[in-house]
Each structure stands twice: as C-alpha cells, then as structure tokens.
Amino acid sequence: MARKFFVGGNWKCNGTSEEVKKIVSVLNGGQVPSPDVVEVVVSPPFVFLPEVKNSLRPEFHVAAQNCWVKKGGAYTGEVSAEMLHNLGIPWVILGHSERRAILGETNEFVGEKVVYALSQGLKVIACVGETLEQRESGSTMEVVAAQTKAIAEKIKDWSNVVIAYEPVWAIGTGKVASPAQAQEVHNELRKWLAANVSPEVAASTRIIYGGSVNGANCKELAGQPDIDGFLVGGASLKPEFIDIIKSAEVKKSA
Template sequence: MAVASTSLASQLSGPKSVSSYSGLRRSCSKLDHTQSLSLFQHLHSQLRLSSSSRKASRGVVAMAGTGKFFVGGNWKCNGTKDSISKLVSDLNSAKLEADVDVVVAPPFLYIDQVKNSLTDRIEISGQNSWVGKGGAFTGEISVEQLKDIGATWVILGHSERRHVIGEDDQFIGKKAAYALNEGLGVIACIGEKLEEREAGKTFDICFQQLKAFADAVPSWDNIVIAYEPVWAIGTGKVASPEQAQEVHVAVRDWLKKNVSPEVASKTRIIYGGSVNGGNSAELAKKEDIDGFLVGGASLKGPEFATIINSVTAKKVAA
C-alpha cells in the first residue's frame, strides 16, 4: 500500500484521515483521498488472516495474531542497586493481568540481582548478546552467559545498537539465529528514522530489516517483532495508533507473503516508542498491536503495571 506522504508534524497533530498516515512509499503519490482510502481498505481486508474464523467473544483478547499479549521493559543503561531494588519491589507488589507475557531487560550487571528478587511472573531478558560463542570479545556478553544467569529472552536490533553502535542488518540477523539456536527467545527490533519516514521509505526499511532476520533465523517460534520508529524512541513523540497499526498490518502481510501464513498469524508484533501509561490503552485497542516494548516508563513500577494491564483495552464484547 502507498499513500501520499505528509510531514511528521501533520501526522502527529490534529484529526487524521487514512491518507495522512503515510511516510511509507511515494509510488502512488498522485492518488486522491478516495483512491487512497479504497487501497487501504482493500489491503486491510486482505490482511485479516481468516479473521472471520476468530470472531471475538466477551472476555477474549482480540488480535490479528494468535499469540498472547507481550510487554517488555527495556531498562537500557539506567539504574543502581538501590533504584533497581525499589523498582523490583514495586513490580512485585503490582497487580498484573494474567493473560500477558511480561519481560524486563535490566543492565547486564544487575540481572542477577533482579533474577533473585523479582517475582517469577516476570521473565528476564538481556539487552544484547554476542553473535556466537563467548571468548576473546571484550565488553560483550554471550548467549550462554545470559542463560546461565537466568535470562530467557534477548533484545536484538534495537535502534541504539543499529545507529549508535553501528550494527548492520546481517550482523543482527546472525545474532538472532545464534540466540534462537541456543534456546533464547528474541525480541527482534525494526523501525525507520525520521528522514526515512519523511522520504516515504518506512515499509522499505522495515522490510529490509525483516528480511535480514528471515534469511538467518532457523525458526520464528520464539521471536517477537518490535516495531520501534526511531523518531519516537525517547522523544515523547508517539506514533498515533493508526500510524502504528498501519505498519503492523504491513509487517504481518510481509510475513504472510515471505515466510508463511502460519508465522504471520502467530508472531507477535509489538510497538515501542515513548509508550506510557497515558497512551498504552489506545494503542492496545488496535488489532495488530500485540503488546509493547517500553523504555523510560518501564523504570516506573506503577506506570509499567498500567501499560501491562492495558491488555484489558483489547478485550471486546461479541
């Protein structure tokens, strides 16, 4: 699908029609609003992956994918022993909805502290891992070490690793393959920079990053895809629910066409980028948003619990 591109400022403010959620591809930039709307509706109808057979009933989580709602907290390079003890205490005392997989990714040197004090209700993730077996790789952490200390997931391909550290798509794909082969689940991050969105390249960038994972991984069974538009990470600028949904639909369609319909249906596609307790419920209502990868707000126990519990926004009456 392609619709006419608009500036980010207009995308982030005011009422929006379908044609304003663009920054995706310019190939159909001359389409008028009616044609754009028709195209979007046609694409949407083709992407529901037999949704008619999954009609929601009261109390059932309604998602285009069939996986459980997933919320990850990426603590990044934040925290001390004391602040993390407080955060863990807040999480241990929080009432969390049962039908959500919850994962937190502390800084490496605090994983042991968190693992030994955090409720088993919440799993542990690494923020990164090496591309192969450990050895003479100063400053890195191996998959084997993460498993040894109790981690069950690892975040790979985060924009900060891509654009600050300089990791490329193929290297990230190889990291994912190794982690999966060794038994870790992978939170596979994709997303475009601001200039790429404004140039109409959102889909191109996301699909390129997806292909690098698809070319390398042995299976999609333990992969969660995190769509994180780089322009929304830590900036306070959140993709609107419609903008996020539009990309999530396209990602699921890419999986359907390039991997398999089964993988497209069962792979969870979560959103990340300035998610907080105030916007998570509206984002969660979108059919193809299967959860969140949360940065700054995951450092605040009560707010992170609110985001986890936004799964209730997905529960719909028949």
C-alpha cells in the same frame, strides 16, 4: 490465532542497586492481569540481571539488552548467549536502533545475532524501525522489510521471536506514532511475513510497538488489531509500567 499480549520493559543504561530494588518492589506489588493474558519481560543492565531475576515475582521474566554473535572467547566487553542461558536468562533484545545507530550494527549483523541467540536456547525480541528522515521520504516499509528480511533469511522457527516495531523518531522523544500509524506498519509487517515467510508465522508472531509508550497512550494503542503489546523505555522505570501491563485487558476484552 490468538496472540498473547507481550509487555517488555527496556531499562537501558539506567539504575543503581537501590533504584533497581525500588523498581522490583513496585513490580512485585502491582496488580496485573494473569500470565494467561499477558507476558511480562523486563530488561535491566547486565550487571543487575541475576539480582532482578532472583527477586522478581516468578511470572515476570527478564531479558538481556544484547548478546554477542559468537561463542565466548577473545571479545572484551561482550556477553555471550551461552552465558545468558547458563544464568537462566530466557530473553534477549537484539537490533535496538540505539545499537544500530551508535555502534553501526547492520541488518545482516543483527540477523546473525538473532539466529545464534535462538540456537543457544534464548528467545529474542528483535527490533526494527525507521528514522524520521526515512518516514518522511515514504520509505518506512522498505526499511522495516529489509530489517525483517535479514532475520527471516536465517531462521526457520519463529515461535521464540517477538518483533518490536520501534520508529526511531519516537524513541525517548515524547513523540508517539499515532495508533493509526503504528497499526498501519504492524499490519504491513504481518502481510510481509505472510507473503515472505508463511501465513502461519504471520498469524502467530507477536509484533509489539515501542516508542514513548506510557500510561496515558497505552490503552488506545493496545486496542489496535495488529499491536500485540509494547517494548517500553523510560516508562518501564516508573510505577506507570503497571498501567501499561494492565492495557492487556483492552486486547482481552476486544
């Protein structure tokens, strides 16, 4: 089953109004494959979501970097899925390792967030990944499977879910999982989905890679059979993000 290449840009806690305008200008002027070949979603900080959504070329979409697990109410500082849907924001990133590590979000909490966001009409980029200590101890798949299981136990329809495998040791460090390392985990994740959810979900769900992806390494990574795209951090703020989007052509030609 063909899976459309997916490139997400996570801007994290970066940007001023002027910087955001420059990034959007680069994206709007970039020559990239057609929407039939690649789906592009960028994720600015909350305060810039409406501005970016309204100024970005129509075939590019936006994602929030998080949302709350319940309907709005007495939750100071949170943003609800209902609010995002009301603004016409189609995507949300959930379970990013920075939130797991800094804010203590558990697998179960992330699973609850995913199912609630889906119930409110959002599409979800669900992040999973192991720390360096966990990789060195040989427990990568145990960790990633547990994170995925917490989501799989709560949802029935996977059509609006993209899994982002982001090894924590590769995020913002300049270290990148080798194409073989990334492919191995993606393949094992797909096998886990086939065994624990269904072969159909395993075949159709996009599993993207995140962790120091840049213009220099994206093509080799994109050539791996089970890597369906990227969730890009720092490089999504730079012109080379266009080159990363173009790596979808590698998958198309394969």
